[in-house]
Amino acid sequence: MFFPFDGNCQNDTINQTDTSGNNFGYWRYIYENDTIKSHGHFKIIKEPYNEEELFMRGIYTNNSDSVYGKIKSYKDGKWESFDKHGRLIEKKYFINGFTSTKTEFDYNTKGRLIKTVKNGRQTFYGTKQDLLIDNLSFTISGQINDTYQSKIILVSNSDKEIKLHFKTKSDRVKILKTDYLLKPKLPTDFIFINTIKEGGYTDKIELEFITLDTNRVDIIVNSFGYHISSNNFRTKNNDLKTFRLKGDTLVLIRKYNSCEMKIYEDDGKIDFNSIEASKKEVLKTIPLSFERNFIDLSKIKKGNYLLRIIDYKNGINLYAKLEKE
Numbered sequence: 001m002f003f004p005f006d007g008n009c010q011n012d013t014i015n016q017t018d019t020s021g022n023n024f025g026y027w028r029y030i031y032e033n034d035t036i037k038s039h040g041h042f043k044i045i046k047e048p049y050n051e052e053e054l055f056m057r058g059i060y061t062n063n064s065d066s067v068y069g070k071i072k073s074y075k076d077g078k079w080e081s082f083d084k085h086g087r088l089i090e091k092k093y094f095i096n097g098f099t100s101t102k103t104e105f106d107y108n109t110k111g112r113l114i115k116t117v118k119n120g121r122q123t124f125y126g127t128k129q130d131l132l133i134d135n136l137s138f139t140i141s142g143q144i145n146d147t148y149q150s151k152i153i154l155v156s157n158s159d160k161e162i163k164l165h166f167k168t169k170s171d172r173v174k175i176l177k178t179d180y181l182l183k184p185k186l187p188t189d190f191i192f193i194n195t196i197k198e199g200g201y202t203d204k205i206e207l208e209f210i211t212l213d214t215n216r217v218d219i220i221v222n223s224f225g226y227h228i229s230s231n232n233f234r235t236k237n238n239d240l241k242t243f244r245l246k247g248d249t250l251v252l253i254r255k256y257n258s259c260e261m262k263i264y265e266d267d268g269k270i271d272f273n274s275i276e277a278s279k280k281e282v283l284k285t286i287p288l289s290f291e292r293n294f295i296d297l298s299k300i301k302k303g304n305y306l307l308r309i310i311d312y313k314n315g316i317n318l319y320a321k322l323e324k325e
Contacts, residue, residue, distance in 0.1 A: 013026070014027060014028050022042075022071060022072065024044045024073060026039070027041070027042055031084050035085075036082055036086070037082060038081040039080060040076075040079030040094075041077050042073050043074055044072070044073050044074075045073075045074055045096055046071055047071075047072055048070075074094070075092075075097055076094050076096060076097070077094060079094060080092075087111065088105050089104065090102070090104050090105065091103045101119055103117065131157070131162055131164075131182070132156075133153075136219050138221045139222045140196065141223070141225075142225065143196065143229075144196055144226065146195075147193055147194065148193070149191060149192075149193050149194075150191070150221075151190065152190040153190075154187070154188045154189075154190055155185070155186075155188070156182040156183065157185065160184070161182060161183060162182040162210075163179070164179070164210065165207075166178050166180075166190065166192075166205055166206070167208070169204075170203040172195050172197055172203055173192055173193070173205060173221065194221055196224075197223070197225050198227075199224070199294070200222075200223070202221065202223075203220075203221040205218070205219040225251065226252060226292070227245060227250055228252050228320060229252070229255060230253065230255045231253075231255050232320055234318060235316070235317070240320055240321050241321065242320075242321040242322070243321070243322050244325055245323070245325065248298035249294055249295065250294075250295040251292070251295075252288070252295060253291065254288045254290065254292075254293060255291075259288060259311060260286065260288060261286045261288055261307060261309050261310070262282045262285050262307075262308045263282070263283045263286075263297075263306070263322075264306045264308065265303065265304075266303075266305050266306040266321060283300060288309070300324060303324060304323050304324075305323075306321060306322075307320045307321070307322050
């Protein structure tokens with residue numbers, strides 16, 4: 001929650017600060033050649049302390065928001081940025097320091113506008129032609145060998161048809177249709193399928209404009225493939241799923257408060273209720289300090305194993321079975 005604070009803003013003055021050095025009112029930044037670099041307004045806001053800050057200051061009241069707080073200066077409303085030639089390159093709208101909308105403007109070497117990007121939606125401008133693309137970047141995380149279908153929406157705002165060609169060098173990405181002829185104002189779906197492989201990697205799909213006066217555009221697909229997630233672990237023996245591993249590296253995604261994983265040989269006689277008391281031999285203990293964990297199992301022979309994740313904070317044990325092939 002934020003509390004507006006009267007900064008006594010004057011519309012006829014610029015680059016003002018209060019006695020604490022906080023910016024308020026209209027501000028303008030200038031290049032060396034005296035052209036405007038950016039301009040917009042700052043607003044001074046009284047921001048309440050959080051519980052930790054109150055504790056560190058020895059404040060023990062439940063009604064501190066109206067009495068105590070940090071005075072900070074935030075960008076507010078419309079802000080515009082320009083290059084040294086005076087061309088608009090970015091427009092942002094802020095609400096109490098947070099960006100609500102953002103538009104970027106790109107020009108070619110002759111100074112002609114060729115692209116705008118508004119909140120991730122990209123519009124490319126050619127000679128009396130333009131094209132809107134809703135997404136050029138994807139992040140996909142899934143289990144190894146799973147396939148995911150993704151879609152990009154293409155819209156031609158031109159009065160003429162636009163020819164496009166898609167291609168990729170990646171064997172992990174399958175393009176269902178490579179060539180498109182976009183009709184004016186008619187949304188068209190570009191669909192591709194991505195097969196997840198082990199670890200993290202980036203694939204690229206090249207989009208070539210056949211009849212549009214602009215450069216090629218790259219669609220970026222960031223992927224991460226894992227064998228098992230801590231979400232797949234269960235508390236009961238009869239609910240356990242068996243995961244199969246080929247190779248010596250187990251890729252695990254940690255969720256929630258998973259702190260540590262222990263590996264036991266699975267002889268089918270493990271009592272989950274007394275696994276600690278039984279002093280069952282732990283073959284390997286792995287701290288799960290990262291979200292993405294690459295676990296070396298090269299010293300563990302082929303066979304069946306029990307994976308136990310321990311959440312020390314909540315006192316919870318979760319289990320899954322692993323078959324190393």
